Amino acid sequence: MSDVPQRPIRVLLAKLGMDTHTVGVTVIAHALREAGMEVIFTGLKQTPEMVANAAIQEDVDVVGISTLSAGHTRSLPRLAQLLRDKGAGDKLLVAGGVIPEEDKPLLTDAGVQKIFTMGADTREIVSYLQGWWAEKRRAEAAA
Amino acid sequence: MDIAADVLAGKVAAGARAIRWLDDRDPRGLEVLRHIFPHTGKAHVIGITGPPGAGKSTLVDMLIAEQRRRNRKVAVIAVDPSSPFSGGAILGDRVRMNRHALDEGVFVRSMGTRGQAGGLSRATYDAALVFDAMGYDVVIVETVGVGQDEIDIVSLAHSTVIVSVPGLGDEVQAVKAGLLEAGEIFVINKADRDGAEQTQRQLEMMLHLRQTKAWNPPLLMAVASKDQGGAEIVDALDAHLAHLRTSGDFARQSAVRDHHQFVTLVREQVAARLLAGAGALSDDVRARRLDPYSAAKALILHVEVRS
Numbered sequence: 024m025s026d027v028p029q030r031p032i033r034v035l036l037a038k039l040g041m042d043t044h045t046v047g048v049t050v051i052a053h054a055l056r057e058a059g060m061e062v063i064f065t066g067l068k069q070t071p072e073m074v075a076n077a078a079i080q081e082d083v084d085v086v087g088i089s090t091l092s093a094g095h096t097r098s099l100p101r102l103a104q105l106l107r108d109k110g111a112g113d114k115l116l117v118a119g120g121v122i123p124e125e126d127k128p129l130l131t132d133a134g135v136q137k138i139f140t141m142g143a144d145t146r147e148i149v150s151y152l153q154g155w156w157a158e159k160r161r162a163e164a165a166a
Numbered sequence: 167m168d169i170a171a172d173v174l175a176g177k178v179a180a181g182a183r184a185i186r187w188l189d190d191r192d193p194r195g196l197e198v199l200r201h202i203f204p205h206t207g208k209a210h211v212i213g214i215t216g217p218p219g220a221g222k223s224t225l226v227d228m229l230i231a232e233q234r235r236r237n238r239k240v241a242v243i244a245v246d247p248s249s250p251f252s253g254g255a256i257l258g259d260r261v262r263m264n265r266h267a268l269d270e271g272v273f274v275r276s277m278g279t280r281g282q283a284g285g286l287s288r289a290t291y292d293a294a295l296v297f298d299a300m301g302y303d304v305v306i307v308e309t310v311g312v313g314q315d316e317i318d319i320v321s322l323a324h325s326t327v328i329v330s331v332p333g334l335g336d337e338v339q340a341v342k343a344g345l346l347e348a349g350e351i352f353v354i355n356k357a358d359r360d361g362a363e364q365t366q367r368q369l370e371m372m373l374h375l376r377q378t379k380a381w382n383p384p385l386l387m388a389v390a391s392k393d394q395g396g397a398e399i400v401d402a403l404d405a406h407l408a409h410l411r412t413s414g415d416f417a418r419q420s421a422v423r424d425h426h427q428f429v430t431l432v433r434e435q436v437a438a439r440l441l442a443g444a445g446a447l448s449d450d451v452r453a454r455r456l457d458p459y460s461a462a463k464a465l466i467l468h469v470e471v472r473s
Contacts, residue, residue: 030192059252
């Protein structure tokens, strides 16, 4: 049991912006934990700089942002840029919450790889992350 | 990308990656440790332990601020329990330390216990070595805090701080767990609550029963949520460190820790190798054709005959 190398997926969950709704992000945190992932929650009212720093210190695989207030069209691209600047551009950046359809192309171009619509099934989120992770490990093994 | 060299240069991303490898039991992690080990042995490793609800994370946040005021670089390892069923974990301690999120002199790392009992994860010691080699002056290790049997921290840390809260009745529990004998600094947090004086008197009484050693553990009051008591605690920690250095215990404890680590690594790797070639014996044990004791004896005899 203890000899098998363990590689749980590490996910950072954070809320950018000023909103204080935590139900969504809490539900997701628990779903990810049930799926065997380590979830680092940095809390509310995070700035892109705070999230980027935490992502590096915690060496997470995935950065998941919950945003229910405005400002995501600035803060998410800024976060993506900071991650790239710090050499962490290979971390998966995903977002969920209240994100209007018309903002999605801008965010995708800026480096947000997946946007989960409000009320997305947690199973969908888990399987997306696991699929990404499996593919990444396959690519690493082949290299 | 030379991770070991970058760790010694204090680069955050490299330190974080090295800790990841060690946490994941990736052999690259052990290679890094081999290279950086000669540069360890300077940092003051401080353990913070206590029951859930004691306010450990808030206390750590306060201690970080005080250490930073004294110009020290601080690393924090915050350990939380991993689910024994899914292996996952919610690591939420750093939420309490957000005011240091942009301070370049502070590094916070969250770790799950990943199947280890005793309040720490297997790689906690290794992570502390990485921070030591990176040049952090202080490494604060915050344990899980789910019970009173968290004594792993005592052998890992130079100075262990036992945190209590008024009215939880854990003074008696602490005696049972041996924490009262092993802790070096005692803090009653949330000391503005009812029952604080009574808790203080009870703990003082129990500490008097403790066998006299060279270090007299102080009992301090704090209200971490109001930033009260941090300076006194850091003063006590500094005094304890000075005591360890002058008594020779600092070096002695490090030697004991390192040797324990050596034995643990040998035990794991030898067992893994031996068991890898013991397929037939394993099957016999599973099928109850052979009892575990005879099987183990047969395997060891086989090894001894060969060597």
